[in-house]
Amino acid sequence: MKDKSIRWGLPILLVLIALPAVVQDTFFLRVITEAIMWIGLALAFDVLAGYTGYLNFGHGAFFGLGAYTTAILMMQAHWPFALALPMGGILAGVGALVAGLPTLRLKGAYFAIATWALSRAVQQMALIMDITGGPDGMRLPSFLNPQFFYYLMLAIVAVTFALLWYLLECSPFGLKLKAIREDDQGAMALGLNPTKLKMQAFILSAVPTGVLGGVYAYWITFIDPASTLGDLVSDQALVMVVFGGMGTLIGPVIGALLIFAFKTLFWAYLSDFQLLYLIILGAVIALSVVFIPNGLWGTLRGARSNRKDEAKKAGSSAAKLSQSEGE
Amino acid sequence: MAEPILKVNSVTKCFGGLTAVNNVSFEVQQGEIIGLLGPNGAGKTTLFNVISGFYAPTNGTIIFKGLDISGKPPYTLADRGIGRTFQVVKPFAGLSVLENIIIASFLRYPKRKDAERHAWKILENTGLADRADVSAASLTLAGRKRLEIGKALALEPTFLLLDEVVAGLNPTEADKTVELILELKKQGMTILIVEHIMRVIMNISDRLVVLNFGEKIAEGTAAEVARNPLVIEAYLGEAAA
Numbered sequence: 001m002k003d004k005s006i007r008w009g010l011p012i013l014l015v016l017i018a019l020p021a022v023v024q025d026t027f028f029l030r031v032i033t034e035a036i037m038w039i040g041l042a043l044a045f046d047v048l049a050g051y052t053g054y055l056n057f058g059h060g061a062f063f064g065l066g067a068y069t070t071a072i073l074m075m076q077a078h079w080p081f082a083l084a085l086p087m088g089g090i091l092a093g094v095g096a097l098v099a100g101l102p103t104l105r106l107k108g109a110y111f112a113i114a115t116w117a118l119s120r121a122v123q124q125m126a127l128i129m130d131i132t133g134g135p136d137g138m139r140l141p142s143f144l145n146p147q148f149f150y151y152l153m154l155a156i157v158a159v160t161f162a163l164l165w166y167l168l169e170c171s172p173f174g175l176k177l178k179a180i181r182e183d184d185q186g187a188m189a190l191g192l193n194p195t196k197l198k199m200q201a202f203i204l205s206a207v208p209t210g211v212l213g214g215v216y217a218y219w220i221t222f223i224d225p226a227s228t229l230g231d232l233v234s235d236q237a238l239v240m241v242v243f244g245g246m247g248t249l250i251g252p253v254i255g256a257l258l259i260f261a262f263k264t265l266f267w268a269y270l271s272d273f274q275l276l277y278l279i280i281l282g283a284v285i286a287l288s289v290v291f292i293p294n295g296l297w298g299t300l301r302g303a304r305s306n307r308k309d310e311a312k313k314a315g316s317s318a319a320k321l322s323q324s325e326g327e
Numbered sequence: 328m329a330e331p332i333l334k335v336n337s338v339t340k341c342f343g344g345l346t347a348v349n350n351v352s353f354e355v356q357q358g359e360i361i362g363l364l365g366p367n368g369a370g371k372t373t374l375f376n377v378i379s380g381f382y383a384p385t386n387g388t389i390i391f392k393g394l395d396i397s398g399k400p401p402y403t404l405a406d407r408g409i410g411r412t413f414q415v416v417k418p419f420a421g422l423s424v425l426e427n428i429i430i431a432s433f434l435r436y437p438k439r440k441d442a443e444r445h446a447w448k449i450l451e452n453t454g455l456a457d458r459a460d461v462s463a464a465s466l467t468l469a470g471r472k473r474l475e476i477g478k479a480l481a482l483e484p485t486f487l488l489l490d491e492v493v494a495g496l497n498p499t500e501a502d503k504t505v506e507l508i509l510e511l512k513k514q515g516m517t518i519l520i521v522e523h524i525m526r527v528i529m530n531i532s533d534r535l536v537v538l539n540f541g542e543k544i545a546e547g548t549a550a551e552v553a554r555n556p557l558v559i560e561a562y563l564g565e566a567a568a
Binding site for chain 1: 379381400401402405406410411413417418419420421422426429430431433434437438439442478479481482
């Protein structure tokens, strides 16, 4: 598993590092930067949704928390970006701790509703407070360097991916989360503390989301409650993860790339039919939940391992046959 | 007699107005197999859940190895050496059989490699090794019950609670499980077992505790309990007694 991940990951990373040298078009670079950001958001969403089994409809609130923290520290406290950005991540983590205490006791739809309501409350607060600029939002000093943001986004998402790969696919932590997803009572009997593990997963999901929010704020130079604290971030991340394949790290990457590419192409060529975009997106989700419930990646992987199983079965029955002939 | 490994001291468990377990006391000695018997709804599983920490007792205490464990959460008790199975089996359905056992092995072997090595040992002992890579959801009922036992054993418990691990199995499968339990006893494991199949529980238990409507109505060897008029009444009705 490890060798394979290096074999695939390293060339992809090298290509991505070399990309800005080839791509001179700033619009295109900007699109790729945003695609990378969505990969990061989908990955972070999947920690809780796919691995732990909790659909967090407040995912966007952590994105907004990171964006606003970075913006406020830079604009009001005159912190440099390099210090304000980590604070965005830290505050998102603290937010997850506070939000997790009451909500992680809930399950399934109740958790989804509670986190959704909490994110609405956060959005309302951003709308009425002075420090956030209310509905007018906040402007940040513009730093027009597309390559800087490309590399920053790439570095953060690559580190997030590597960290999640280690924690969820290599270390015991990932299996423990899956145990809770499958049956938390059964997990408890095996010595696992579900409250603690769920909280760790929640924070692990929130911190990168907050950091990405901070980068987004400085990159776009304008944030308001509708764009960073709306439903869009949570919904889009959910769609990407479900479509790509929950409970894997490759699935969200595939889902984020395909959905984001579709969205960008649609907006570039068919911007007169924006309503149609949402309708098509809705239909794609409904169909994928019905026909490929494991997502694209899950379905592909399932088909592959089935073939392997069958081959193994055929092999072992052949072995049995020859054994019984021997007798 | 040596200090018992488990002391259940007048434990009561109420759910609202319903008293599921009422003032039950008994002791379990190191290395014993105690059978917990009783008609449906007698409170056996509730008592199991109280002992394994899933419910806090409304009244009374549970002493395990000399320490009061009443109300301690299940994951703490697993660490102290109590392993349990569930009557309604709880496999991690989306994971492979091997992964199921590895998760249980993390308690004693926190490193992935060590846990996996330990899991293979458990799979060999419980006869699941040839099914290691299949998903737990695709196991037969017999397989799932084995998996339950395997997961409990992977915790390396000193005290094992088995909740109907034989029920629902065909005679061949049942014999295999009984063999496994007797093998564990030989290794010095203390076991509290709930079972409906008399042939099984009468044969493997050193002593029996009988519950009816949440109360203990009898305790003793299989022969003593089988002659007890209260037990006969509970199972066959008043006329038979």
